[in-house]
Amino acid sequence: MALKITAPVGEKKRITQPDPKKKNAKFKPVQNKPADVEMVRLMLKANGYAVAIHGKCDAGLIKTIRDFQKKKLGFKKPDGIVDPGMRTWNAGLPKLAAQVAADSKVEVYEVYEGGKKKLVTKKEYEAGVKALQKEILSKANKMHSEAESWVSICNDIEKTRQAQDGLLDALVEFAVSSVNDKTDPPWTDILNARSEASLLKAFAGKSSPDWNKVHKQDLKATKTYNKAVKTFKKFIQARIGTASSIVSNLEIVRDTSFSVVEAYMTARLVVTKGMTPAKANAVAAASTEALKSGAGQFGEYLAGNNVTWDGAAKKVFIDSFIAGLAGAAGGKLGDALSKGLATKLAAAVLPKLSGNLSKKAAETFFKRFLTSKAGQAMVTNALKETIGLMKPLIEKGRAPNLKEIKEAVAKTLTAGIMSHASAKALDGFTKKLPGAGEAFLRKTMAPKIMDSMRKDLVKIYGADTFDTLATKHAGEIYLKVAESLTGKAIEKAAVDAVNASDGSQNAGQMQKLANDAMRKDAELRKKMQDMIRTEFARKAKAMKKAA
Structure with a gap:
């Protein structure tokens, strides 16, 4: 960068006179060329003035030049003009040169933000890229995870239709599909959503992403996902309406009642509780099993062959029961239950370890373990015993609260935890x-x-x-x-x-x-x-x- 100006910059009406001792001395006219104005602004900024860098000379710039002349050069009557190679320019030049030299050692990147070009340092650029990559990956993981859960519940429905879960369940699905053909799984949209989200994860997860590809795929994946959300919601609403109609109006035998209530609850939990389809299916299935084992007033009511949501099902599927015991029985732990169990497992294991480990690290270990397949299997097995402990409460018509569930599950899990592979x-x-x-x-x-x-x-x-x-x-x-x-x-x-x-x-x-x-x-x-x-x-x- 050439550190010079070609013509005067500043106030066009001069108040100073040329040096009379110099022969033929005279000033060049002020021209305020954009490139010269920008260079003067850079000079003033290097000397500590907060000025915007552009090529326009305005009243603010002239005022700043006068301030610089008064403070730096001691002018009694500053003229607000910077002449090439003269006192004002020469006084500001050293700091400008030092600033340019310092800037040349810093690697900078040209980026666009809000449609405008700006320069950032390498550190700022890398931090921005990292934050953007994290944000897009988080979004892609969310979309992919939700699409996976849609695929999971639709696979379960197809298995049931093919009698892989038993002839009775197949007949229930056949009945739902016969009443309303809109209850068929929306395979095209949900598989497309999963595929596009997976591709976005792959693009954004690279060590050096191609951001043009990432941007295009982000738009495509988001559009596909939003379409699938609407389609799947419509599909679930159709199942709610159909299952509700069957439950309310048909006289059915006891075992079929359980199957229809499970299908109805799965749909209901997705829409009303915001659960993922996979979790809703696990909760509904576990709740139905608990209902079957109750043998108290609920079983007696169902034995009458007339099942409605406002009857036995409503009494059984109360919020605390679903969030606690039934959710855990499905192997899906909520944050509150998972944290509580992890703390109890850590407390049981720490004194028995051969080496040293902090309490915080042990709790982290078991919280992660409880979300793994092995941990979920362990919880499911423990719940077989826990359901037995809760049976007296269920038979009396009172659902166990979260504290009772935690204590019962923790008691079962910690009893033999040191013999488990994880411990x-x-x-x-x-x-x-x-x-x-x-x-x-x-x-x-x-x-x-x-x-x-x-x-x-x-x-x-x-x-x-x-x-x-x-x-x-x-x-x-x-x-x-x-x-x-x-x-x-x-x-x-x-x-x-x-x-x-x-x-x-x-x-x-x-x-x-x-x-x-x-x-x-x-x-x-x-x-x-x-x-x-x-x-x-x-x-x-x-x-x-x-x-």
Whole structure:
């Protein structure tokens, strides 16, 4: 960038006169060329003035020039004009030159925001890209997850129609479809929604996304998803109306009553409670099973063969029952129940672990475990016993509250938790972590880090000294570094490993997660570099002294 102006900038009416001592002295006329005006604005900004950068000379700019002339040059009567190569320009030029030199060292990117071009630093650009990538991935995951749940419930409906769940259920679905053909699953729209959301996840999840592709796919996936939302809602509304009509008007045998109520409840929970179809289906199925086992007034009522929503079904499917016991029986834990169980499991396991682990890390581990397939299976099995404990309450017509459900489930789960594979894995991991972590630091990380420092160390001490120390004393240096850092590094790695796991990994897999966490820990790497540098200097000094 050429730091100069070609013609005067500022007030067009001069109040100053040329130097009479200089022969033929005169001023050039003020022209306010856009490029010159922009350069003057840059100069003033470099000298601490808050001015916008553009090529227009206005009253504000002239006022700022006068202020600069008065404060910087001591003009008693500032003229508000910057002449090429003269006092005002020369006074502001050093700071402008320094600013330009500093800016040239900063990598900048040209981006568009709100339709306008702007320059940002590399750090700002990378932070913006990361935030945008996170936002789009979150949206894509939400759309994909919801589409998956739609596919899941429609698959269940198709299985039922094909009599894979029994002839009686197939007859129920046949009856629903016969009454209203709009209850057929909207396969095209929901599969398209899942496919486009999956493609958006793939595009946005790359390490260096093609943002043009991401933008186009985002628009396409959103449009497809919104269409599927409307189609699926219409499909569910059709099932609600049809199932409700069947339940209200038909005389049916007891077992068929349960099947129709389950179909009706699945549809109702999706629309009225905002549940995903998969969760609603699990809740409805579990609630129906609990109803069958009640044998009290509900069973007696259903034995009369006349089932309506305002009758037995309404009494059974009350909110607390669905959110608590039935939801857990379906293997789908809500946040409140999951958090409570994780805390109780952590409290039961921590005192029995062979190694050390913080309470927070243990709770995180079990919360993740409870959302895994293995955890859901464990909860489902525990609920077989819990339903038995709750049976007296159900028979009396009172649904158990969340506290009672938590206590019953926790009692069943914690009784034998240490024999479960997840607790055994956690125990094995904490037991071996100190030794395995120290060995990883000493045998893997320290040698690689010192190898990466070879060029710098050779430059300081020479190749012969480096090779001698690396050959004779490397092991001592690695051991010193590992022993000094093991405590806090291992503790942090344990937490990172737990956060990275889903509760289903064995002890060896969790150790690998801990090793990966240490390998990626920039702060730990820096500490190891500093210690290796210090130890190398100490050994080199001792070797020089011995010589």
